[in-house]
Amino acid sequence: MSTLDQLAGRLLGDHPRPGVLYGIGAGPGDPGLLTLRAAALLRRLDLVAVPRSVRGGGVAVQAIAAHTAPGSLVELVSDMPADPGAVARGWRGRTAPLVTALDEGRTVGMVTDGDPSLYSTFAHAAAAIVEARPATEVAVVPGVPSMCAAAAVEGRPLAVGADRVAVLPASRLETGDLEAALAAADTVVLLKAGAAIRRLRALLEGPARGWSVRYARRVGLEGEEHADTLDGASADYMALVILRRPTAGGG
Ligand SMILES: C[S@@+](CC[C@H](N)C(=O)[O-])C[C@H]1O[C@@H](n2cnc3c(N)ncnc32)[C@H](O)[C@@H]1O
Structure with missing residues (x-):
């Protein structure tokens, strides 16, 4: 028995329980950043749903696949329309097999990239x-x-x-949101940054002049890239930007 198996009983107590929906953070993609609790739980679930965005975003399957039971993985392909009604309708349809599995008394989880509580599809699926x-x-x-x-x-x-x-979703901002964040914070983290790179470049020429910039793409995944500039930054959905006031973050 591996150390993880020995630990699992202590980590999980009486989980997984039938009827419970588990939202499991996979971390950014590096298999070494999956938590012990997540790994132990994944091994014991009958069904593990993995969302994948049509835009190419999604959970790092490689971070979790080694920990799942054979045949337990189910992919949920999703788009993310701007209209909240369409989002809810989409997830109602997509999650129907998970509802059936819960009704049948199977143990069910859904993996998300990073943390399930931060701009995660898990919130829509769970609702x-x-x-x-x-x-x-x-x-x-x-x-x-x-x-x-x-x-x-x-x-x-x-x-x-x-x-x-x-922390802001760069692709979904109203006019003035970025300026307000710059006024209120010392560090501004922009998730979903790929679609907003041009806008962010303009910001660095204007209200964020003098702030440091950090571009991080596909952290822990194939194609990982980090830069201290937005010159040459791609429109990849799986990218984020960190802006820091010159005095912030030890700078
Ligand atoms: C829907 S949000 C989910 C955030 C996630 N729940 C988290 O805790 O990081 C998706 C955005 O997170 C960022 N992201 C997620 N994984 C990433 C990674 N491995 N490298 C860089 N950015 C990532 C990107 O900005 C992407 O557009």
């Missing part, structure tokens, strides 16, 4: 499942968020002391 099956209990296993993994590679903190951090 749809609980709507269809109100008795469902939801349990979350946290994961390493991509912005923390990016900061670790950079070797620079996101915040120190009284620094204020703002």
Whole structure:
């Protein structure tokens, strides 16, 4: 029996339990950043749903595949329309097999990239499942968020002391949101940055002039890239940008 197997009993207690929907953070993609609890739980689930975005974003299957039971992985292919009604309808349809599995008494989890509580498709999936099956209990296993993994590679903190951090979805901002974040925070983390690279470049020429910039793409995944400039930054969905006021994060 491996050390992980010995640990699993202590880590999981009476989990996984039938009727519980588990949201499991896979971390940014590096298999070494999957938590012990996630690995132990994944091995014991009958069904593990893995979302994949049509835009190419998605969970690092390689981070979790080695820990799942044979035949347990099910891919949920999703688009993310801007209209919240369309998002909810999409997840109602997509999660129907998970509702059936829960009704059958099987143990069910859904993996998300990074942490399930941060801009995650898990929130939409869990809402749809609980709507269809109100008795469902939801349990979350946290994961390493991509912005923390990016900061670790950079070797620079996101915040120190009284620094204020703002985290924004760059592709979904209203006019003035970025400027407001720059005024309120010392470190501004922009997720979903790929679609907004041109806008972010303009910001660095204007209100964010003098701020440091860090571009991190596919952290822990194939094609990983880090840069201290947005020159040459691609429009990859799996990219984030960290802006720091000159005095923030130990700078
Ligand atoms: C829907 S959000 C999910 C965030 C995720 N829950 C987390 O904790 O990091 C997707 C965005 O997270 C960022 N992201 C997720 N994984 C990443 C990775 N491995 N490298 C760089 N950025 C990543 C990108 O900005 C991407 O557009």
